[in-house]
Amino acid sequence: MPMLPSPLPNRYNNRMSSAAPDLRSPIQFLKGVGTQRAEMLHRIGLHRAQDLLFYFPRDYQDMTERRTFDQLEESGKVQTIVGTIEEWTKKSTARGEMLTLIVDCGGKGYLKGLWFKMPFIMREFAKGRRVMLSGKPKFDYPFWIMMHPQITYLADNEEEEGIEPYLPIYPLTEGLKQFHLRRILRNMLPDYTPLLEEVFPETFLTGHKLLPIDEAVRNIHFPQSHEARIWARRRFVYQELFILQLGLAIRRQQHQTHLKALPIKFDRHIDSRIRQRFPFDLTKAQEKVIKEIVTDMSQPVPMNRLLQGDVGSGKTCVAVYAMLLAAASGCQSVFMAPTEVLARQHLRTLSRMMEKSQIRIAQLFGGQKPSERAMHLHDIKTGAAQIVVGTQAIIHSEIPFQKLGLVIIDEQHKFGVRQRAALKVSSGITFEPHYLVMTATPIPRSVTMTMFGDLEVSVMNELPPGRQPVKTYIADAERRTAWWDFVARKIREEHWQGYVVVPLIEDTEEFDAKSLQTTYDQLSSGPLKEFRLAMMHGRMSTEEKERIMFEFRTGEIDLLIATTVIEVGVDVPNANLLTVESAERFGLSQLHQLRGRIGRGKHPGYCTVFCNTATAESQKRLKAFEKTPDGFKLAEKDFEIRGAGDLFGTQQHGIPPFRAADLVRDRDVLMEARADAAELVHSDPGLALPEHAKLRKQMLNRYGAVLNLGDVG
Ligand code: ADP
Numbered sequence: 134m135p136m137l138p139s140p141l142p143n144r145y146n147n148r149m150s151s152a153a154p155d156l157r158s159p160i161q162f163l164k165g166v167g168t169q170r171a172e173m174l175h176r177i178g179l180h181r182a183q184d185l186l187f188y189f190p191r192d193y194q195d196m197t198e199r200r201t202f203d204q205l206e207e208s209g210k211v212q213t214i215v216g217t218i219e220e221w222t223k224k225s226t227a228r229g230e231m232l233t234l235i236v237d238c239g240g241k242g243y244l245k246g247l248w249f250k251m252p253f254i255m256r257e258f259a260k261g262r263r264v265m266l267s268g269k270p271k272f273d274y275p276f277w278i279m280m281h282p283q284i285t286y287l288a289d290n291e292e293e294e295g296i297e298p299y300l301p302i303y304p305l306t307e308g309l310k311q312f313h314l315r316r317i318l319r320n321m322l323p324d325y326t327p328l329l330e331e332v333f334p335e336t337f338l339t340g341h342k343l344l345p346i347d348e349a350v351r352n353i354h355f356p357q358s359h360e361a362r363i364w365a366r367r368r369f370v371y372q373e374l375f376i377l378q379l380g381l382a383i384r385r386q387q388h389q390t391h392l393k394a395l396p397i398k399f400d401r402h403i404d405s406r407i408r409q410r411f412p413f414d415l416t417k418a419q420e421k422v423i424k425e426i427v428t429d430m431s432q433p434v435p436m437n438r439l440l441q442g443d444v445g446s447g448k449t450c451v452a453v454y455a456m457l458l459a460a461a462s463g464c465q466s467v468f469m470a471p472t473e474v475l476a477r478q479h480l481r482t483l484s485r486m487m488e489k490s491q492i493r494i495a496q497l498f499g500g501q502k503p504s505e506r507a508m509h510l511h512d513i514k515t516g517a518a519q520i521v522v523g524t525q526a527i528i529h530s531e532i533p534f535q536k537l538g539l540v541i542i543d544e545q546h547k548f549g550v551r552q553r554a555a556l557k558v559s560s561g562i563t564f565e566p567h568y569l570v571m572t573a574t575p576i577p578r579s580v581t582m583t584m585f586g587d588l589e590v591s592v593m594n595e596l597p598p599g600r601q602p603v604k605t606y607i608a609d610a611e612r613r614t615a616w617w618d619f620v621a622r623k624i625r626e627e628h629w630q631g632y633v634v635v636p637l638i639e640d641t642e643e644f645d646a647k648s649l650q651t652t653y654d655q656l657s658s659g660p661l662k663e664f665r666l667a668m669m670h671g672r673m674s675t676e677e678k679e680r681i682m683f684e685f686r687t688g689e690i691d692l693l694i695a696t697t698v699i700e701v702g703v704d705v706p707n708a709n710l711l712t713v714e715s716a717e718r719f720g721l722s723q724l725h726q727l728r729g730r731i732g733r734g735k736h737p738g739y740c741t742v743f744c745n746t747a748t749a750e751s752q753k754r755l756k757a758f759e760k761t762p763d764g765f766k767l768a769e770k771d772f773e774i775r776g777a778g779d780l781f782g783t784q785q786h787g788i789p790p791f792r793a794a795d796l797v798r799d800r801d802v803l804m805e806a807r808a809d810a811a812e813l814v815h816s817d818p819g820l821a822l823p824e825h826a827k828l829r830k831q832m833l834n835r836y837g838a839v840l841n842l843g844d845v846g
């Protein structure tokens with residue numbers, strides 16, 4: 134067990150000040166700020182004293198190896214030395230522009246800093262300016278030399294004020310210098326940190342190894358040791374994650390206590406009747422998930438479940454099972470897909486499965502004729518239709534269900550699960566439907582717990598038997614001829630079909646990437662001219678897309694050249710060949726989705742990706758893609774390579790991005806915070822106890838609206 138450091142003697146503790154400090158006082162009145170600097174600080178969102186306290190360093194400069202000129206050594210260790218700028222030169226060399234800075238180290242000797250190809254560093258140089266250089270020194274008579282040293286500018290008397298063992302490095306803005314912020318914070322910390330309000334009860338702090346808020350704020354800015362810095366950061370990461378987990382736990386609790394659903398009946402007879410509709414045995418994973426769903430749906434509280442299943446794991450079947458179960462209890466279900474192509478595919482699958490049964494399916498699509506729509510709405514209203522299939526756009530209109538028992542949202546990869554509340558069920562209904570959200574975009578566990586932390590989660594990571602893994606290759610341009618030969622042979626001899634996916638519809642000046650038209654022109658006049666090729670993209674009308682999908686499914690089209698419209702859910706088992714052009718333009722999960730379109734039948738799939746301009750990062754991603762067939766493992770890798778940034782960038786889930794926590798780095802703290810939050814909400818439902826009032830308030834301020842928590846307690 135790690136131990137909390139004992140409070141370090143802190144030289145900021147005992148200063149006195151004449152004006153009464155106030156956390157909410159405007160920034161310009163703080164010592165060392167003034168109107169001009171206040172404006173700069175406003176630009177980075179800092180307005181009040183407290184904002185500064187919570188403006189955390191992005192990094193630190195390690196000052197523990199402080200040396201004087203005589204103490205420098207060629208040990209390979211990073212060392213830091215202070216001096217004043219004497220002169221500098223810039224010249225062209227074979228390695229590019231070289232910058233040389235000569236620093237006078239207190240009259241004892243000179244240190245040379247050398248930088249290549251970094252002329253911008255020079256902008257801040259001025260004779261006589263105090264600087265601190267950190268690097269690995271080498272002696273070259275009569276100079277000590279540092280290559281690419283880290284440089285920090287000191288305020289004139291900053292050194293006399295004393296320099297901390299770790300200097301904070303803040304995100305800056307034009308005109309603002311590190312030493313400005315350092316100085317402002319040094320000045321204010323002693324007076325302002327005692328005013329900070331502690332949200333955690335004291336026993337909680339000690340029980341969970343958290344630094345008190347004042348100490349944490351002091352140590353995040355000016356840690357006295359490496360450990361102090363780690364503990365300070367932990368406090369803020371924990372708090373941030375804990376507060377969200379509290380919100381999620383309360384949301385879950387409210388859901389269970391306030392909402393009522395119709396319990397759905399289950400017995401062996403119903404079960405075997407449903408199973409008769411499947412032409413195959415269910416996989417173990419499907420069985421497990423169905424069991425979880427059956428258990429949820431038999432409760433008088435609505436199911437709220439997220440099903441993550443890798444591409445091709447057979448989620449549709451699970452959905453069908455749940456809908457037939459609801460129907461057996463006389464309840465209606467609605468099955469929504471993100472695109473019309475997909476919704477129509479579901480409609481076809483369902484219609485086939487429901488042949489010669491009592492089940493009627495109504496359909497709601499965007500471009501429907503009014504008379505047709507009216508007919509379907511009538512069937513829904515009278516209860517003649519037990520299943521409604523449509524696009525997610527129907528979420529936004531009011532549908533007159535007779536007795537809605539189950540809502541299934543397929544391919545919810547856009548993270549908009551909280552749309553739940555948006556589905557309007559016509560008035561007079563006192564029961565909430567059960568909810569099942571399905572996604573084929575595996576998400577790292579830590580992200581699931583954060584964004585979907587209020588949902589139950591099922592995972593399906595097994596493919597139906599007989600499925601052969603897709604063989605994936607990253608190829609360079611020279612392999613093109615061989616690849617198209619292979620594709621041609623497979624189409625000619627085995628009547629396989631395939632997809633070619635490109636990032637753009639038309640060529641643009643903006644990016645250097647393959648477009649749909651160019652690819653089509655090249656292939657149809659070159660290596661694949663004997664075959665039937667077609668194009669498909671998102672700007673086509675629905676009828677056009679439907680017609681092309683129909684011809685592809687029935688084998689009239691051999692090769693479909695498309696944008697990512699085929700990314701999600703499309704199921705054509707005879708398609709075994711996939712080519713991705715300009716693959717660097719696609720994310721890993723997108724590529725995995727695309728790969729999931731092939732190898733869905735009895736033959737192995739072949740996927741070849743070409744890239745146009747691969748950066749080191751995209752190369753890393755593509756390598757991971759080539760080597761990892763499992764969508765869940767791939768998601769974790771993608772997450773490690775790219776971080777959580779763009780998941781949170783979308784804002785669609787409504788949870789604001791974290792300030793301190795990093796879901797890749799802080800996975801363990803997340804687990805801890807989640808468990809602790811669940812425990813707290815269990816022991817104090819609604820956080821009604823006075824000692825939890827501050828936690829409750831902070832949680833409501835931050836997440837009350839986003840999580841739709843309404844009145845807590
Ligand atoms: P996804 O999870 O990607 O939505 P689908 O539900 O579209 O996957 O299923 C993929 C394919 O696997 C479909 O053709 C489906 O009929 C088939 N399938 C599903 N479950 C099984 C099973 N247990 N055994 C054999 N094939 C199955």
Ligand code: MG
Pocket residue numbers: 448449543702
């Ligand atoms: Mg699907």
